[in-house]
Amino acid sequence: GQQVMQIPQYQHVQEGEDFTTYCNSSTTLSNIQWYKQRPGGHPVFLIQLVKSGEVKKQKRLTFQFGEAKKNSSLHITATQTTDVGTYFCAGPRSNSGYALNFGKGTSLLVTP
């Protein structure tokens, strides 16, 4: 079945360093979504990418969707302690009412 894989599983950075998480799907995706979950919280939608090769920016966050629409990345420039949390990528599941197939997430720890 469709699988969404994310690496790394954990990342520990010093505040001010950059961070990147990578997402790979076993199948071509119609779109990919990114969510952030703070410790003890729930997933919160960050962004959706739809077009092949699409790049979107949100302040210090840059999201990319691969040309083949099977991979994506999230890059954070100059991390801050507020960036702490787990970042998930997710693609639509086949024949499941547009439910999402989540990667296992990348947990980011930022130390001052």
Next chain:
Amino acid sequence: NAGVTQTPKFRVLKTGQSMTLLCAQDMNHEYMYWYRQDPGMGLRLIHYSVGEGTTAKGEVPDGYNVSRLKKQNFLLGLESAAPSQTSVYFCASRTGFTGTDTQYFGPGTRLTVL
């Protein structure tokens, strides 16, 4: 708007007990979902509903039942709880009009089965 709410927030059960988790949304969304989240496993789909009166199985449906009698509510039932069902349960909803609509998550229910 309250968005997506879940009750209860926390619950401890003994093996074999039953309980119902309630999810409610006030956004008039058609689609609703139940996921479970376990450490290092991401979120896995349990059941989903594409509209009032309809439900379907997801990736990990065994041991759970659901009902969607009203559009705004989606109930998840555990008939005989097992320790393997210790998890954090998230409900989500979306409008369902297009394949690119985003999902809105509730705050979660943290369930421990002893």
